[in-house]
Amino acid sequence: MAKVLVLLKILPEDINIELEELKERIRKALPEGYEIKGYDIEPIAFGLKALRLYIFMPEKTEGGTEPLENTVMNVEGVSQVEVEAVHRIT
Secondary structure (H helix, E strand, O other), X not given: OOEEEEEEEEEEXXXXXXXXXXXXXXXXXXXOOOEEEEEEEEEEEOOEEEEEEEEEEEOOOOOOOHHHHHHHHXXXXXXXXXXXXXXXXX
């Protein structure tokens, strides 16, 4: 079965939130079948940085990326979640 690669841009609630720790909290919150394959940190402005996660998820997921977005939004320290790209990986 193919997988889907989702690129998420995540803004923290505060500039003092450690993005490495936020990434780990998100990793622990992901359901079975979801996996963080990579990440980078993007400077925004005035010390604010965004966490960009590359996440593999099952292709046949009801609701598309919405369940993933909701899961990440419910992690402590997350302010906003934006899907930047979705690719099918065979």
